[in-house]
Each structure stands twice: as structure tokens, then as C-alpha cells.
Amino acid sequence: MAGVFISALAAGCASLFPQTSELGKSGLPPGLPERVELAHTPFFPQEEYQCGPAALATALVSAGAQTTPEALVPQVYVPERKGSFQVEMLAAARRHGMVSYALAPKFEDLLREIAAGTPVIVLQNLGILWAGWHYAVAIGYDYSRGTLVLRSGTQEREVMPFGTHELVWMRSGYWAMVAMPPDRIPVTAEEKSWLNALAAFERVGNARAARTAYEKTLERWPENVNARIGLANVHHGLGDLAKAEAVLREAAERDPDSVVVLNNLAQTISDQGRHAEALPFIERAAAAGGPFAGAVQKTRATILERLGQKRIE
Amino acid sequence: MKSVWARTLCRLLMVLMVWSPMQLANAGMIGTDQAASVATQADRETLFQFLGRSDVTRQLQSLGIDPATVKDRVAAMTDQEVQSLADKIHSMPAGGDSTGAILLLLVVGVVVWWIWFRR
Numbered sequence: 001m002a003g004v005f006i007s008a009l010a011a012g013c014a015s016l017f018p019q020t021s022e023l024g025k026s027g028l029p030p031g032l033p034e035r036v037e038l039a040h041t042p043f044f045p046q047e048e049y050q051c052g053p054a055a056l057a058t059a060l061v062s063a064g065a066q067t068t069p070e071a072l073v074p075q076v077y078v079p080e081r082k083g084s085f086q087v088e089m090l091a092a093a094r095r096h097g098m099v100s101y102a103l104a105p106k107f108e109d110l111l112r113e114i115a116a117g118t119p120v121i122v123l124q125n126l127g128i129l130w131a132g133w134h135y136a137v138a139i140g141y142d143y144s145r146g147t148l149v150l151r152s153g154t155q156e157r158e159v160m161p162f163g164t165h166e167l168v169w170m171r172s173g174y175w176a177m178v179a180m181p182p183d184r185i186p187v188t189a190e191e192k193s194w195l196n197a198l199a200a201f202e203r204v205g206n207a208r209a210a211r212t213a214y215e216k217t218l219e220r221w222p223e224n225v226n227a228r229i230g231l232a233n234v235h236h237g238l239g240d241l242a243k244a245e246a247v248l249r250e251a252a253e254r255d256p257d258s259v260v261v262l263n264n265l266a267q268t269i270s271d272q273g274r275h276a277e278a279l280p281f282i283e284r285a286a287a288a289g290g291p292f293a294g295a296v297q298k299t300r301a302t303i304l305e306r307l308g309q310k311r312i313e
Numbered sequence: 314m315k316s317v318w319a320r321t322l323c324r325l326l327m328v329l330m331v332w333s334p335m336q337l338a339n340a341g342m343i344g345t346d347q348a349a350s351v352a353t354q355a356d357r358e359t360l361f362q363f364l365g366r367s368d369v370t371r372q373l374q375s376l377g378i379d380p381a382t383v384k385d386r387v388a389a390m391t392d393q394e395v396q397s398l399a400d401k402i403h404s405m406p407a408g409g410d411s412t413g414a415i416l417l418l419l420v421v422g423v424v425v426w427w428i429w430f431r432r
Binding site: 126161263 | 341342343344345346347348373375376377378379382385386388389390391394397398402405406407408409410422424425426428429
């Protein structure tokens with residue numbers, strides 16, 4: 001009786017967890033092991049309402065950072081909301097030298113990251129009549145049993161069926177993030193999103209770490225112009241102007257129409273005292289116009305001014 | 314009969330699940346973040362973003378965050394993140410709970426297992 005009832009329910013409810021149904025029908029995604037568990041992932045049982053700091057500490061420490069949930073409370077916890085915002089989870093990871101990356105909203109990507117050895121922070125909503133937003137860290141799965149393993153709240157090893165997880169996870173728009181050391185790129189990273197994540201990391205983090213991250217990114221996507229711009233900016237910021245120039249010259253060869261590349265190349269050449277040599281590049285950038293026209297005009301004015309002073313001297 | 318029951322239960326589950334709100338996610342050198350974003354009006358945006366930052370700082374302080382730490386918190390965000398927080402700080406989810414609907418999870422769990430093994 002109960003069986004009949006449940007089977008009817010099951011048949012009607014598959015649409016409640018579309019990605020789980022898909023995973024079940026299409027079989028184990030290619031290249032993934034049947035079962036994974038990142039058993040060495042640390043466990044920090046959460047204090048009341050503080051699953052954000054606990055989940056973040058779990059991900060950061062397993063990526064090699066040294067921190068604790070207590071140290072993260074003043075970085076992510078919002079007292080009046082008794083919780084932590086996603087934006088701050090991403091932002092705080094950068095402060096600990098990690099590149100934070102929000103995954104695409106796909107169950108398969110979640111499994112792929114775990115299989116690659118990266119614990120994944122997920123945002124679930126466990127509430128019924130009121131919101132019960134909760135961060136947990138997915139650290140393993142067993143495909144044949146259809147279960148996910150999580151560090152969650154006060155449970156060191158929570159085993160949750162895929163579909164149950166999907167139900168509570170889909171309510172956050174399948175939000176998931178990873179914290180990566182600068183020399184590693186998530187296996188599921190999409191080029192453009194990853195570059196945005198790196199630009200965010202660069203503006204907060206340590207320049208040397210950002211340099212490593214851009215170099216690794218260029219190994220994976222050698223054509224990416226923004227990664228070259230980033231690498232050159234980091235070299236420039238570290239005072240290594242010759243290296244910045246070399247990177248930008250290569251970028252200008254690959255992408256001769258990039259206004260940003262031309263502007264930054266002109267600036268870098270001029271910063272080395274070769275103003276006349278910089279001029280043709282900034283003129284090309286100015287002729288192209290576009291959204292950076294204001295910045296280009298400023299650079300051009302600076303170079304012309306420096307050139308004028310040099311002549312007077 | 315069976316199917317009527319099933320449908321009703323499914324609807325009930327769906328209503329329960331969607332009850333709470335869904336979350337809808339160097340001088341002269343042009344910065345990498347600017348180059349990466351598809352800003353069409355870069356200069357005008359910079360002004361908005363500046364306003365966004367002080368705005369978000371104030372909002373976070375009003376939510377009980379220590380003024381001594383709030384500046385560093387906001388500084389770690391990108392312009393886009395600041396913007397999203399400024400726009401939606403009151404509707405954004407803040408993960409904090411760990412006690413959920415145990416019964417619901419159990420019921421759903423049983424159903425899910427059934428589907429997984431019958432596929």
C-alpha cells in the first residue's frame with residue numbers, strides 16, 4: 001500500500017528535482033568516479049546561526065589557508081540578519097588569499113568539483129513556512145546510492161539523497177562556490193566567469209598571488225586577452241615595467257584592436273621614459289573610441305604633457 | 314484515485330518548497346576589472362559605484378556590523394557585488410540556520426530514494 005502510494009508520488013514528482021532525474025536517467029557523467037569522499041576535509045561544528053563562517057572555514061582551510069570560524073565571524077556574519085550573505089562569502093575568501101568562484105548552477109558541476117578534490121559550499125533553504133537559509137559544504141557523493149555527503153551544521157557527515165539536496169538547493173538558484181588557491185583553476189570554470197573572479201581577486205589580494213593566478217590561467221586559455229591585461233597590470237603594480245610591456249606587446253599582436261591593451265601599453269612605455277614611442281599606441285587607442293575613451297584621453301594628455309616637459313628640458 | 318492523491322501531494326510539496334523567497338544571484342592603467350566588465354559608460358558608472366560603496370557600508374552598519382570591520386568587508390567586494398548588495402540587501406538570503414524541516418526532508422528523502430532506485 002505504502003509502496004503503491006510512494007511510487008505514484010514518485011512518478012508525479014520527478015519534475016520537482018529536474019537535475020536529479022536527469023542525472024538518474026543519463027547515468028554517471030563521463031569521467032567521474034562512482035564514489036568520492038574528501039574525508040580529510042576539516043570539520044568545524046557551527047555555533048548558532050554561524051553556518052556561514054563554519055562553511056567558509058571548511059573550504060578555506062582545505063584550500064590551504066589558516067583560519068577558523070571564529071576569525072571569520074567579523075568578516076561575514078550579519079548580526080541583524082542572523083546569517084551571512086553570499087556576496088560576503090565570496091568576498092571574504094579573497095581576503096584569505098583564495099580566488100572565490102561561483103559555480104554554474106548545475107548538479108553535474110558540483111559532482112565534478114568534488115571529484116577533482118575541491119569541497120563545494122552550497123546554499124540550501126531548509127525552511128518551510130519561513131526561510132531557513134543554510135550553508136553546507138559538499139565533500140562527497142555515491143552515485144549508485146544517489147547520495148551526497150556534506151559537512152553541515154553540527155553534523156560532520158550528513159548523507160543526503162541527491163533529490164532532497166536538489167529540492168533545498170534549487171531554492172537558492174543552485175548557488176555554489178569554491179575557494180581556490182591561486183595556482184589552481186576549478187575544473188568546471190568557464191573562461192569569462194573565471195576571469196571576472198580573478199579580476200575581483202586582483203583588486204583585493206596579494207599581487208604576487210594574482211600574478212601566479214594569471215600565469216596559470218594563460219596556460220589553460222592562452223588566447224585570453226583579459227588574462228594578459230591582468231598579468232601586465234600586476235607586473236606594472238609590482239614595478240616590473242619591462243615585463244608588463246612584454247606581456248602587453250604580445251597581447252597587442254594577438255588582439256591589435258583592444259583599446260585597453262593599447263592604452264595600457266602606451267602608459268607602460270611612457271612610464272619607462274620613452275614618451276615618443278608611446279604616442280602612436282595611444283593615438284591608435286584614441287581613434288578607436290568606445291567605452292574607455294575617457295581613460296584613453298587622460299593617458300594621452302599625460303603622455304603629451306610628459307613629452308612637452310622633456311622637450312623643454 | 315492514486316494519481317489524484319499523488320498530484321495533491323506534489324502540489325503541496327511544491328507550495329512548501331517555493332514558499333520562501335527565491336534568490337534571483339595604477340594611474341593611467343585601465344584596471345582588469347574594468348576591462349573584464351562590459352561597462353558601456355565607464356565614467357558614469359564609476360560615480361554610481363562610489364555611491365554604492367558608501368551606501369552599502371551604511372546599510373551593513375545598520376544591520377549590526379562593527380564600523381571598525383565594515384570598511385574592509387566592503388573593500389573586498391567587486392563593484393558588481395556592491396551593486397547587488399545595495400539593490401537587494403533586504404531581500405537577499407543570509408545563510409545561518411541549521412535546523413530545518415526534518416519531517417519534510419524525511420518525506421522527500423523517501424520519495425527521492427524511490428525514484429533513484431526505480432529508474
